[in-house]
Amino acid sequence: MDLIKKLGKGVQIAEAERDRRRHEGFVADLFRGKASFSLLTPWHESSHEEQDKAERIAQEFKGLLRTCIDPEEVDRTDEVPGEALEQLCRFGFFGLKLPEEYGGLQLSQTSYVKVMSLVASWCGGTAASLSAANTIGVGGPIKHCGTLEQKQRYLPVVSRVPSGFAFTEKEAGSDPASMGMYALRVRSASGEVIGYRLNGEKLWTTNGPKDDRRFLSPLLCVIAKTVDKPEELSDESKKPVFSAFVVSTDAEGVRVVQRCQFEGLRGMYNGVTEFKDVYVSKSQLIGEQEGTGFRIALEALNTGRITVAGACLAIVKQCLLIDRWWGCARKQWGKKIGKHELIGSGMFASDLADAFAMEAMIKFASGRVDRDLDARLEAAVCKVFASERGWRVVDNTMQARGGRGYETARSLARRGDPPIPVERYHRSFRPNRIFEGSSEILSAGYVIREGVDEYKARGEVLFSRGNLGKKFIASLAFVADVARTFFPAFGGSQLRRAVHPSLRRHARFAERYSRKLARSIILNSARYQNRLVHKQLLFNRWFWIVAELFAMSAACAYASYLSASQRDDRFFSLADFYCREARIRVQNLFRAVARNNDAAERQVAESFLKGRYDSWLKEDIISIVDELGLKADY
Ligand SMILES: Cc1cc2nc3c(=O)[nH]c(=O)nc-3n(C[C@H](O)[C@H](O)[C@H](O)COP(=O)(O)OP(=O)(O)OC[C@H]3O[C@@H](n4cnc5c(N)ncnc54)[C@H](O)[C@@H]3O)c2cc1C
Incomplete structure (x- = not known):
């Protein structure tokens, strides 16, 4: 200790x-x-009824995606068309895993991964929004930890609308200790806790801000430290009590600070939200129990990680199909490029084998979730494996496509080249290594710590x-x-x-x-x-x-x-x-x-962080760090 x-x-x-x-x-x-x-x-197999249901929903999704969502247009405008969002709500696609009795579609984890992979293969931004709502939005935490009354009240709503999960803050990313958001207990005259006042700011909430003024989600699951006085936050002797709340975004004191823009996953609505003295009643505390916020967050993330892995695999398969076509279609130096050993054997063969291993791991982990078996470690390994190896596959496809890999689909189309969006896949794939548990935190921090x-x-x-x-x-x-x-x-x-x-x-x-x-x-x-x-x-x-x-x-x-x-x-x-x-x-x-060479590596890293090489690094460049006046203190 x-x-x-x-x-x-x-x-x-x-x-x-x-x-x-x-x-x-x-x-x-x-x-x-x-x-x-x-x-x-x-090997786990879903029942025939479950497979039929998943297939039916996948077909509905295919129709909707093809007719209502042009992924290039979403990428260009950073907006998912209103009609598409309405259809997603109408079909109940924000409640893919919620019980049917509450208006959800009650898909198994295996079917859910199948359906989400399909969406991810078409439009990353739409997939991110659906995934955030279905796994870490309000529905998951309430389904796992909510009271019966909360289930009856919220699940029918969130199966029909996007919702979000607000955990991250400016100072609290991987490390929740510095979380500044607090929920001040409000007591009745007799001293009983009847509600809370939320104060703080949440960063990067997917499905939160739709633009700089409005929210996409009507409801957010917000994690905060529960206190009697704000001073408790800085009291080192106090063990923080994390709690999870369902907060309506039209409640007084909830305000969009900014919608954020990203390199990829465009069309995903995400931003900064301020909570100023926002009153929530005790019935909005998930499970009506303080101190369970962290567990709720972890529970929601567990199965979410398998879905992220499934989304990675979808893009990996997409890339391999492009590789197969391009490897045969493109001739250089008198040969199809797939027949050049560095491309065919050096890239495609190992990428294909990685894809098969990914699928095996994801199906195995999903099958365990479907049988109510522990899959916490499998989920984390799947997520790191699929995002890290998948990133290499996407990068290899960009390399194999040469200049065309780096050119946007729109520009390719204007020149009469097939508009293959490898550049978009490349931009959108990258955050998979960061969110829902970064690779470093999940590998060294979680899997090994637990193992x-x-x-x-x-x-x-x-x-x-x-x-x-x-x-x-x-x-x-x-x-x-x-x-x-x-x-x-x-x-x-x-x-x-x-x-x-x-x-x-x-x-x-x-x-x-x-x-x-x-x-x-x-x-x-x-x-x-x-x-x-x-x-x-x-x-x-x-x-x-x-x-x-x-x-x-x-x-x-x-x-x-x-x-x-x-x-x-x-x-x-x-x-x-x-x-x-x-x-x-x-x-x-x-x-x-x-x-x-770990000891040598440590030494190099330390001298680097102490600034020993700064003057050399700054030679002949305009240092952006200096331009912005940023200082590094070791
Ligand atoms: C597109 C997108 C969508 C998101 N959606 C949501 C959302 O809906 N809700 C939400 O709450 N958050 C969301 N996030 C936030 C996301 O979960 C965080 O970015 C993530 O938790 C990492 O936090 P951070 O960015 O502050 O990085 P930091 O925690 O500052 O980490 C920076 C780097 O240091 C590494 N690192 C940190 N600690 C250690 C350590 N102990 N050992 C080794 N390496 C370490 C990290 O792996 C990372 O590489 C989203 C982020 C993005 C980019």
């Missing part, structure tokens, strides 16, 4: 508000040194001062943990059921290396003890080892399922190729755990 204190208020809060349920699932087991192939079989938790708890007993008896038991557990990593954790039957013979060697690799991972975590935890939390580069390597082992296993099981259930053997070669590449990456990552 002392160490947590030393790491600052943000880490203390994250620790205090952690969802402490033991992690279950394929990724959690990898940390325990097990590749649990039994979890990958039977090493069981070892950390034992290590704390072992290495801290205190009871010798407890230490003895902890040291036995430590030895047992290490010993376990030398023996396979499952019999061959699990693996045989889940994976086709042609891919089993890769599955065995995943099993072997999951044990090696557990060993690496145990031994490095013992080596670094309290210093371990600062080893983000090490955490990042562990994260990518986990991600690769999960991707390999899911790809093998998914290819095997497709072959067995649909007699489709095309994907064996893809899964095999993915695994061959992944094995090399995993081995390199383990090598880098043992031998690396």
